[in-house]
Amino acid sequence: MSVFERYLTVWVFLCIVAGVLLGQAAPAAFQAIGSLEIAQVNLPVGVLIWLMIIPMLVKVDFGALSQVRRHWRGIGVTLFVNWAVKPFSMAFLGWLFIRQVFAPWLPAAQLDSYIAGLILLAAAPCTAMVFVWSRLSGGDPLFTLSQVALNDTIMVFAFAPVVGLLLGLSSITVPWATLLTSVVLYIVIPVILAQLWRRMLLRRGQATFDVALARAGSLSIAALLLTLVLLFAFQGEAIIGQPQVIAMLAVPILVQVLFNSGLAYWLNRRLGEQHNVACPSALIGASNFFELAVATAISLFGFESGAALATVVGVLIEVPVMLLVVRVVNRTRGWYACSAKASPREPAL
Numbered sequence: 001m002s003v004f005e006r007y008l009t010v011w012v013f014l015c016i017v018a019g020v021l022l023g024q025a026a027p028a029a030f031q032a033i034g035s036l037e038i039a040q041v042n043l044p045v046g047v048l049i050w051l052m053i054i055p056m057l058v059k060v061d062f063g064a065l066s067q068v069r070r071h072w073r074g075i076g077v078t079l080f081v082n083w084a085v086k087p088f089s090m091a092f093l094g095w096l097f098i099r100q101v102f103a104p105w106l107p108a109a110q111l112d113s114y115i116a117g118l119i120l121l122a123a124a125p126c127t128a129m130v131f132v133w134s135r136l137s138g139g140d141p142l143f144t145l146s147q148v149a150l151n152d153t154i155m156v157f158a159f160a161p162v163v164g165l166l167l168g169l170s171s172i173t174v175p176w177a178t179l180l181t182s183v184v185l186y187i188v189i190p191v192i193l194a195q196l197w198r199r200m201l202l203r204r205g206q207a208t209f210d211v212a213l214a215r216a217g218s219l220s221i222a223a224l225l226l227t228l229v230l231l232f233a234f235q236g237e238a239i240i241g242q243p244q245v246i247a248m249l250a251v252p253i254l255v256q257v258l259f260n261s262g263l264a265y266w267l268n269r270r271l272g273e274q275h276n277v278a279c280p281s282a283l284i285g286a287s288n289f290f291e292l293a294v295a296t297a298i299s300l301f302g303f304e305s306g307a308a309l310a311t312v313v314g315v316l317i318e319v320p321v322m323l324l325v326v327r328v329v330n331r332t333r334g335w336y337a338c339s340a341k342a343s344p345r346e347p348a349l
Helices: 006-025 027-034 042-056 062-101 108-122 131-138 142-167 176-203 208-239 244-270 275-286 291-301 306-331 335-343
Strands: none
Touching: 006 027, 006 208, 006 306, 027 208, 027 275, 042 176, 042 275, 042 291, 062 108, 062 142, 062 244, 108 142, 108 244, 108 291, 108 306, 131 142, 131 275, 131 306, 142 176, 142 291, 176 208, 176 291, 176 335, 208 291, 208 335, 244 275, 244 306, 275 306, 275 335, 291 306, 306 335
């Protein structure tokens, strides 16, 4: 993990400060940027989102789907947590904290938007940073690769229905046309472009691929940080007026990450899966594809929405919380091994 990645939370915080200050200093310039839209898609942000997402998707080898049967228990646990637990638990936590516990201190007009942002965050399983978390926890690289490839494949078809269902259950109007447009723009097209780029680079050799990926990764993070500056330039008034909103939005996200990572880790242990599979399973089960969530929130609800702010809070706390999860799974290796001896695994298919 590079120094830049390790301290991503610091850079995000600095982007928050820079965005708020720039938004107050030059509001007309940012309003002009916000007006550059076609079919509710902001063009500058659309370009930045592609620069964020495509380099990350280049890492995904869909050929790894052939390895899915090798660790079917871990795969099954992660899919269960990612698609049957995490989005629904986040919808519940959003209702609990945003509509009930913190409602008196939050702007009433933004409550629905905050919950929508939390749902968008939870409905997109993490893609790129998982490889970092898996490496730090000694995870099986083939399992991690096959799980990410499978999640990305499912996300193409399941993201819009899951988001639409949960927004509907939360009594939030679902702009289906914009939601489906976001899926095409921020999932389908980037996946296709990334895989074409991946094949082109691999034809030139592994060394060329590794160098290009490292450079693209830096570009991806720079695009993320610039997007955050734009977001917080638009959110500046709300943040200055109610700075406690960020802390309140962080609570359900934090609870969700700890709950889902713990659930995935425990289920893998109960099923007798290996520790080097349980670790990335827990990390994939808990982390989010926040780039996609940010992009979709902007498309659906706009720069100045509570939904966009909620997804950005996810970026702010993801790195330190996931590093905490990595530390926990590494320190409990002995506890996990004792369980594995007591419940030997069945032969893999």
